[in-house]
Amino acid sequence: MGVMQPSALEQILITTKVEKVMNWSRATSVWPMTFGLACCAIEMMAAGAARFDFDRFGCGIFRATPRQADLMIVAGTVTYKMAPTIKLLYDQMPEPKWVIAMGSCATCGGPFDSYHTIQGVDKIIPVDVYIPGCPPRPESLFYGFMKLQDKIMSSSLADRYREIFEEVG
Amino acid sequence: MSDAPIPETTPETPSGPFVYDYTTAPNRQVVLPKTVPLPGYRTYVAEQKALVEAEEAKWQKQLADFDTAKAKAEAEGKDAPKAPVKAVAKKNDTDMVFPAPTEAKDPTLLHLVNGLGDKVEEAFEQAGELTCQVAKEHILEALRLCREDAQLKFEMLADETATHYPAAQGFAFSVVYHLTSIARKKRLRLRILVPEGFEPESATQVYPSANWMEREIWDMLGIRFANHPNMIRILCPEDWEGHALRKEYPVVGWGQRDIDFREDRGGMLNRIAMEKAGQLGINLKRPKAE
Ligand code: SF4
Numbered sequence: 001m002g003v004m005q006p007s008a009l010e011q012i013l014i015t016t017k018v019e020k021v022m023n024w025s026r027a028t029s030v031w032p033m034t035f036g037l038a039c040c041a042i043e044m045m046a047a048g049a050a051r052f053d054f055d056r057f058g059c060g061i062f063r064a065t066p067r068q069a070d071l072m073i074v075a076g077t078v079t080y081k082m083a084p085t086i087k088l089l090y091d092q093m094p095e096p097k098w099v100i101a102m103g104s105c106a107t108c109g110g111p112f113d114s115y116h117t118i119q120g121v122d123k124i125i126p127v128d129v130y131i132p133g134c135p136p137r138p139e140s141l142f143y144g145f146m147k148l149q150d151k152i153m154s155s156s157l158a159d160r161y162r163e164i165f166e167e168v169g
Numbered sequence: 170m171s172d173a174p175i176p177e178t179t180p181e182t183p184s185g186p187f188v189y190d191y192t193t194a195p196n197r198q199v200v201l202p203k204t205v206p207l208p209g210y211r212t213y214v215a216e217q218k219a220l221v222e223a224e225e226a227k228w229q230k231q232l233a234d235f236d237t238a239k240a241k242a243e244a245e246g247k248d249a250p251k252a253p254v255k256a257v258a259k260k261n262d263t264d265m266v267f268p269a270p271t272e273a274k275d276p277t278l279l280h281l282v283n284g285l286g287d288k289v290e291e292a293f294e295q296a297g298e299l300t301c302q303v304a305k306e307h308i309l310e311a312l313r314l315c316r317e318d319a320q321l322k323f324e325m326l327a328d329e330t331a332t333h334y335p336a337a338q339g340f341a342f343s344v345v346y347h348l349t350s351i352a353r354k355k356r357l358r359l360r361i362l363v364p365e366g367f368e369p370e371s372a373t374q375v376y377p378s379a380n381w382m383e384r385e386i387w388d389m390l391g392i393r394f395a396n397h398p399n400m401i402r403i404l405c406p407e408d409w410e411g412h413a414l415r416k417e418y419p420v421v422g423w424g425q426r427d428i429d430f431r432e433d434r435g436g437m438l439n440r441i442a443m444e445k446a447g448q449l450g451i452n453l454k455r456p457k458a459e
Contacts, residue, residue, distance in 0.1 A: 080425050081406045115413055115422025116405070123429055 019157050026070070026096065027152040028058040030145075033069035033089070037076025040103035040135040044075045047138035057145055066092040071148070072125075073141075077105040078118040090125045098152070100144055101127045104134045207334060207343060207362075209302070210270040210293030228255055268296035275299055277355055281321060284314050290362075298358060305361040308346075309370040315348055315357065316375050323348035323357060326376035331363075331386045335416045341365040342392055346372060363392060371397035389414035 054060040063069040104110035107130045109119035131144040231253040273292040288307040303311045315323040328347040340362035371394035372379035384403040391412035
């Protein structure tokens, strides 16, 4: 009665876009880098441990090297002395890569309006998700991470190049 | 970072107690706060004496005024004016009383003062803490005596730090050494007053633990130590400009924190993408809406 019956082929096949499959696999297996800089790192560790269990989001494998990581969670105060190192580590991460600025320190300098603190890690590397709080609770980190997953799911494979070529003209 | 020359005189009145925002104060001018005077027994005694004398002078003036007024009233045949009453200082019964420094009575301190002789500038006790101010050229001897004398036996240098006194006369910094004797359960503070540019002898020759603490003093206050094994910065990077714990240093620094690495990255990506696209013959350009 007007309702289309799926054909035999559609019953055994799923059709989707390559881009969507890529995004889905990327969003559900984001490997973060262990990158604690200050007290926020404690909360990140709590998020990774058994009670909150970051692994539920496919994000629990903290890598100790940037070359195996997709996500840099900048958890803590970014000092002037640390800045070149952060930049170096970010450049060593393979594309595609994402950055979460966790806590007020990494988003805007936090309580440290002083000579040694970079006022936000976005002065050094591009940031995808900002999580406010001092420190943010693990739930906030999860929420920020889910926002990042949304962002990854809605991204396109050509996104990186588009930005550049729009600038170029 | 701007290359504006640092002016030598203070310009107009600042808008607050500290002009710490160098962007609104482009000449990097910082208003020096009035620092707490260096605590010491002699200055305290002199201050107290001056206070008492000022009170006395005030009272004498009141009496003299009363006498002249009385004589005037008698001459004019009026009633005599009221006699003045000496003001009694109000008793401070809060528990926030500043512990006054007192004369050195502790046997440890007296022994040290005897051992050092005329190299001691001042020795006093305050709130149960022993302080001995030594001539700045003889700090090494004082430290050695404290460590090696059987009656002192201060085996440990618990802390070494310094303070900036920009308004002081004759010195700019005080360097303090906090010594601990574990065997005798005693603590002692040695102090030297150092002018700008003076290099005190390094305490590493007596207490090796002074190594990093003296590097920190150099980093934060800019006092160099003579005969130190490794006199380089410890907290700030090597290329840092200025010394952060000096009172004239702006809270937000001289613009070091305003770095921007992202422009550079954009340029790099751009180049790589152009090359790659060119090699592969791909047109990644998004069609623009006409
Ligand atoms: S935001 Fe707060 S908790 Fe996090 S690193 Fe900064 S000071 Fe520490």
